[in-house]
Amino acid sequence: MWRRTYLLLLLVRIYLALSPSYIHPDENFQGPEIIAGQIFGYPNLKTWEFTSSRPVRSVFPLWPVYGLPMLVLQWVWTETGKEAVAPRLVYYALRLLMFILSFVLEDWAIHELVHSPRERRIAVVLVASSYVTWTYQTHTFSNAVETLVVLWSIVMIQRILDNKHRSSLLSSALLGSLVAFGVCNRITIPAFLLPPGLYLLPHFLRKPFSLLILGTTFILTSILGIGVDTIFYHPSSPEPLFQILRSEPTITPLNSLLYNTSTSNLSLHGLHPPYQHLIASLPLLLGPALLLFWYIRKPSLSVISALSATVLLSLIPHQEPRFLLPAVPLILSSVRLPSSGALKRYWFISWIIFNTILGVLMGIYHQGGVVPAQLWLGQQRQHDSGLSEVFWWRTYSPPVWLLGGKKLLTVDLMGMKAEEMMDRVTGATEGYKGGDPTSVGLVAPKSSVDLDAWIEKTKSVMVFEQLWTTGNHLNLDDLDFEADGIVGTLERVVGRRGLVIWKVSRIPEA
Structure with a gap:
């Protein structure tokens, strides 16, 4: 049945x-976005993490996770005689890759961490039935990669502890490389690994050569990461790499640590109280599984890692649920189900309802029209659509690399006020040369009623032509319970869900 x-x-x-x-x-x-620009030459947008004077994002982990499959796709595509790899193919190949990594590495790690066959079956099914596994872990998040690194680092720690009579050199070497790779990926990984790692101190006292091997692989992997980042952030430097590494190395984990220890920096991204993870993040990620804390089998490395990370990351003023992503499989693989038949049945029902709702929301509808819209725009010929500039309003920032080689200016208006958005779009339709009217694109959610009013108000001056639409799009940033009430907000945001690409033109004056 469980199979x-x-x-x-x-x-x-x-x-x-x-x-x-x-x-x-x-x-x-x-x-x-970054790696596709490097490999395929797609136009891309580098965010502040990559463009600041002290970049905080390492490209070292991006190459094995995203760069290698992109290079393989490019090689296969070239062998078939075709000119360029379609962004659609790259996008779905990366999603399929993340699924495979989740299916193979995450589930395998659970098998390693849970020794009892019966408890292992429960743990594997619990992790596999979590919407976090369905969605976050199959998206190209650094947090998803961090989850895999944390799980396998704990597996290596457990292997070293279980093998008391040997030095466990291979496990020590892998652990050193994993930790270095993980730190380059996300600076938060020590919060998950430091407390479990303290259990290795007695082993290292008995087997100091293991510590030497661990430290060596950590240093070598760190040097490799610093070298890759230094090359990336000094592309036109005439100096040899060795000289740059000596005089001006790019150490992105250090830059990230310094950036995130400044409250003034974090305030730009939003500050949260220290109990945010406890009252919001964990309930959102685990739902009814929080009740199973009463049924934790016994203190284990997994439990220690999850709880220590929750406490340590709560000390950082900026908190998001995905920062605790590795805690989800760690906790779900460490709990037992209620012993009472009725209680177990009610818990299962609540677990299924919770994950079904969040899975459909986060896996299908959450900003679900942005990627298909951008892919559609990238496939259109300019003389067919008549667009050279597209404004995006009240959506997440559209990935520019999905346009492929198409020269289409993307303007992200984010959550700009409706009046300002109207001025920007109206001004763009006045033309670029000689005052001749032109057409621009406007991508906006159907739930934005301000757009309805604008279309009706300006229908004698502006022409709106619907080029493309999808209903699989929910814009949760458009929720306004204070103004519209609960029923009104749900009718507007859920009842009018969807995303539209408009072609906006000015009627030429007679």
């Missing part, structure tokens, strides 16, 4: 992995 359940959950996971929902801009702009 059939697991296979069914795998189908759900792969379906949502290939559904183009858009959970957070970081899933594109901190990974594929």
Whole structure:
């Protein structure tokens, strides 16, 4: 029975992995956006993490995770005689890759960490039935990569502890490389690994050569990461790499640590109280599984890692649920189900409802029209659509790399006030040369009623032509319970869900 359940959950996971929902801009702009520009020459947008004088984002982890599959795709495509790899193919190939990494590495790690066959079956099914596994882990998040690094680092720690009579040199070497890779990926990884790692101190006292091997692989991997980052951030330097490494190395984890220890910097991204993770992040990620804290089997490395990270990351003023992503499989693999039959049944019902709702929301509808819209725009010939500039309003920032080689100016108006947006779009239709009227694109959610009023008000001056639309788009940033009430907000945001690409033209004066 559990095998059939697991296979069914795998189908759900792969379906949502290939559904183009858009959970957070970081899933594109901190990974594929950068590497696709490097490999395919696609126009791309580098965010502040990559353009500041002290860059805080390392490209070293991006190359093995995203760069290698892109290079393979490029090689295969070249061998077939075709000119360029389509962004659509790259996008879905990366999603499929993240599914495979989740299916193979995450589930394998659970098998390693849970020794009892019966408890292992429960742990694997719980992790596989979590919407976090279906969505966050199958998107191109650095947090998803961090989850895999944390799990396998704990596996290596456990292997070293279990093998008391040997030095466990291979496990020590892998642990050193994993930690260095993880620090380059996300500076928060020590919060998950430092407390479990303290259990290795007695082993290192008995087997100091293990510590030497661990330190050596950590240093070598760190040097490799610093070298890759230094080359990336000094592309036109005439000096040899060795000289740059000596005089001006780019150490992105250090820059990230210094940046995130400044409250003034974090205030730009939003400050949260220290209990934010406890009252908001964990309930959002785990839902009814929080009740199973009463049924934790015993203190283990997994539990220690999850709890220590929650405490340590709560000390940082800026907190987001995805920062605790590695804690989800760690906790779900460490709990037991209620012993009471009725209680167990009610818990299962609540678990299924919770993950179904969040899975559909985050896996299908959350900003689900942004990627398909950008892919559609990238496939259109300019003389067919008549667009050379597209304004995006009240959506997440569109990934520019999805346009491929198309020269289409993307203007992100974000949450700009409706009046200002109207002025920008209206001004753009006045033309670029000689005052001749021109057409521009406007991408906006259907739930924005301000756009309805504008269309009706200016219909004698402006012409709106709907070029493309989808209903699989929910804009949760458009919620306004204070102004519209609960029913009115749900009718507008959910009842009018969808995204539209408009062609906006000015009627020529007679």
